[in-house]
Amino acid sequence: xxxxxxKEYWRWQENCWIDxxxxxxxAKIITAGIDVGSVSSQAVICxxxxxxxxxSMRTGNNSPDSATNAINGVLDKAGMKLSDVTYVIGTxxxxxxxxxAHKAITEIACHARGANYMGGSTVRTILDMGGQDxxxxxCDEKGKVTNFLMNDKCAAGxxxxxxxxxxxxxxxxxxxxxxxxxxxxxxxxVSSTCVVFAKSEALGLLKSGYTKNKVxxxxxxxxxxxxxxxxxxxxxxxxxxxxxxxAKNPGVVKRIERLLGTTAxxxxxxxxxxxxxxxxxxxxxxxxxxxxxxxxVAA
Amino acid sequence: xxxxxxxxxxxxxxxxxxxxxxxxxxxAGRACLTACPKEMFEPMTDDYxxxxxxxxxPFRRTLAYDCADxxxxxxxxxxxxxxxxxxxxxxxxx
Numbered sequence: 065x066x067x068x069x070x071k072e073y074w075r076w077q078e079n080c081w082i083d084x085x086x087x088x089x090x091a092k093i094i095t096a097g098i099d100v101g102s103v104s105s106q107a108v109i110c111x112x113x114x115x116x117x118x119x120s121m122r123t124g125n126n127s128p129d130s131a132t133n134a135i136n137g138v139l140d141k142a143g144m145k146l147s148d149v150t151y152v153i154g155t156x157x158x159x160x161x162x163x164x165a166h167k168a169i170t171e172i173a174c175h176a177r178g179a180n181y182m183g184g185s186t187v188r189t190i191l192d193m194g195g196q197d198x199x200x201x202x203c204d205e206k207g208k209v210t211n212f213l214m215n216d217k218c219a220a221g222x223x224x225x226x227x228x229x230x231x232x233x234x235x236x237x238x239x240x241x242x243x244x245x246x247x248x249x250x251x252x253x254v255s256s257t258c259v260v261f262a263k264s265e266a267l268g269l270l271k272s273g274y275t276k277n278k279v280x281x282x283x284x285x286x287x288x289x290x291x292x293x294x295x296x297x298x299x300x301x302x303x304x305x306x307x308x309x310x311a312k313n314p315g316v317v318k319r320i321e322r323l324l325g326t327t328a329x330x331x332x333x334x335x336x337x338x339x340x341x342x343x344x345x346x347x348x349x350x351x352x353x354x355x356x357x358x359x360x361v362a363a
Numbered sequence: 364x365x366x367x368x369x370x371x372x373x374x375x376x377x378x379x380x381x382x383x384x385x386x387x388x389x390x391a392g393r394a395c396l397t398a399c400p401k402e403m404f405e406p407m408t409d410d411y412x413x414x415x416x417x418x419x420x421p422f423r424r425t426l427a428y429d430c431a432d433x434x435x436x437x438x439x440x441x442x443x444x445x446x447x448x449x450x451x452x453x454x455x456x457x
Contacts, residue, residue: 173410208411213367213378217424258373294371297378297456346410 073236074227075122076104076309079334082117082141088148091116093351096149097174097343098131098165100158103195103223104309106340107134109142109149113348115181117142118337123195127158135164151351153343157196167350172201172212174342175307180207181341183305183329191295191320192338193310195223200295207342211298218258223309225259226316229283232263233276237313244281244315251278253286262286280315288319295324303329311335364409368418369426369456377426378456379444383415385452398447401429416452430455 088094091111099106101123108118119137123130131154139146146164154162155174162168171192179190180203190201197216203209230237251274254265266279274282287310306328310316312335321327333341369378395404395416403422409415422429433439445453 169410209364211365211367213369215370217370217372297376298365298367 071234073230073234076237076312078121079336080117080119080121080137080141081334082138083115086111086114086116088116088142088144093151093348093355094144094149095344095347095351096135096152097340097345097347098135098152098154098159098162099156099171099174099337099339099343100127100131100134100154100162101156101171101195101339102197103227104336105130105134105156105158106337107131107138108337108340108344109138109144110341110344110348113345113352115333115341115344118334118340120334120336123158127161128163130158131162131164151347153347153350155339155343167347169343169346171339172199172214173209174339174346175199176201176203176209176212176342177207177345178338178340178342179203179305179307180205181345182307182331182333182335182338183303186303187305187329188301189295189298189304191291191304191306191308193223193291193306193308193316195309198222198291198294200291200298202298202301213294213298215294222259225262225287226283226310226313228259228263229266229280232266233280235276235280240280241284241313241315241317243277244284245318246277247275247281251282251285253289254279254282255286284313284315285319287316288323292320292323300324300326302326305329305331307335307338309336366415366417367456368423370424374427376456377430379418379426379430380454380456381416381418382452383409383413385450386415387413389416389450389452391447391449394447394449395444395453398443400432400443403429404444427457 097108105123106120109116117138152165154165154168155171159168175192185205192199199214202211269279364383366381367378407417
């Protein structure tokens with residue numbers, strides 16, 4: 065009997081993209097940002113302060129290798145070498161373990177800077193729903209952080225929690241959001257604040273007659289309520305922007321918007337690259353400052 | 364910048380908020396560093412190259428327990444850290 069193939073319902077789409085309309089060979093400053101998160105790693109390349117390409121993939125069990133794989137993916141696609149990049153900044157959970165980075169900056173500052181680029185200078189409140197933590201950030205018109213808080217104590221309200229539910233329900237993670245709306249009545253949120261207990265509660269709901277869609281809706285609502293309680297602590301000022309993998313889950317995003325009474329700004333870019341993009345933009349600013357200092361000294 | 368260190372769990376919200384703009388021009392001589400009996404605070408250079416005060420990483424997930432000895436139930440009428448920070452940059456959420 066052939067072994068049954070184990071389907072990985074939690075596996076999300078990895079992504080590599082290059083802006084074919086830009087020619088990196090004519091750029092003056094090429095910078096890269098590497099965001100090594102607990103679940104996903106991203107590399108973004110900017111040419112003269114504009115996004116040129118990115119790679120988003122799952123983090124392995126080794127931060128330096130994850131960083132190297134992420135940057136190699138986008139470099140290969142662009143026909144570049146690492147030596148073509150002027151400056152590299154590491155960010156995220158594994159930021160100090162990026163072997164080729166010149167500097168490390170926290171993901172809080174980088175997400176604010178990235179959201180400022182992706183959502184525009186009117187973005188003031190950012191919710192980063194990462195793999196294993198959740199951050200609420202307030203920033204000014206330049207993307208500088210003015211207030212932040214982070215919750216990384218448990219996996220409830222994070223991407224990892226959603227992966228666990230996808231596996232439990234045996235539904236691909238990309239379908240969870242849409243399916244959460246396919247319910248006759250919006251259920252109460254699951255009550256557990258811990259993903260392990262939420263999993264047990266979800267099983268209990270299934271046994272009590274809930275459909276899978278209804279359980280998913282209850283979990284999406286719980287996740288939304290959890291992050292909204294975090295973000296209201298720093299206050300919500302429009303425009304509002306969501307970064308991280310959960311931003312791709314409409315089941316959570318729409319419920320957050322409903323609870324906050326606002327709409328999140330849409331972006332054409334992958335919401336997961338905000339941290340790496342911010343890091344690359346920080347690198348560009350640093351290079352510009354260094355060049356200006358050299359000119360001043362020479363004069 | 365207001366930096367909130369701490370967490371929310373099933374038992375409540377435990378955050379120490381630090382107004383780092385006040386840390387940059389600290390008029391209390393960084394008294395918080397020695398006022399905390401558990402030495403939970405440390406100076407650090409933030410992402411914008413300003414020297415500010417932060418809660419040390421190992422304490423950020425255990426504040427409810429680490430600060431318990433300084434709360435009114437343990438005999439203190441004022442928290443040593445907030446009392447030492449005369450500009451009022453440090454606040455507890457609970």
